[in-house]
Amino acid sequence: MGLQQITAFFKWCTVINGAILIAAVIGIALVPEIAYRVHGRMFEIPPENIGTALYLLVGMFKVMWLVFNVTPFATLLILQNRRAGATAATPA
Numbered sequence: 001m002g003l004q005q006i007t008a009f010f011k012w013c014t015v016i017n018g019a020i021l022i023a024a025v026i027g028i029a030l031v032p033e034i035a036y037r038v039h040g041r042m043f044e045i046p047p048e049n050i051g052t053a054l055y056l057l058v059g060m061f062k063v064m065w066l067v068f069n070v071t072p073f074a075t076l077l078i079l080q081n082r083r084a085g086a087t088a089a090t091p092a
Contacts, residue, residue: 003080010073017065024061028054 028035036050045053 003076003083007073007076007080010069010076014065014069014073017069021058021061021065024058028058 032051035054036047039045039054040047040050043053
């Protein structure tokens with residue numbers, strides 16, 4: 001598997017997981033009653049703690065998205081650009 005394929009893989013991981021993160025934030029912000037009802041039943045969390053739990057869930061997802069998707073993708077882009085620059089600078 002080449003550098004370009006791995007970069008494409010991480011690009012789509014970043015886009016898809018970013019869209020899931022944005023959808024979760026919008027869903028929790030626009031329709032908090034449904035999120036509270038669903039998560040309260042699933043995990044038997046008292047209503048006064050559901051907001052904190054959802055905030056922590058979204059925060060952890062964001063950190064994991066940054067660490068496992070955005071950082072590798074940015075690193076691969078840097079490596080790809082350096083490799084392209086190195087091959088262009090090499091005399092034929």
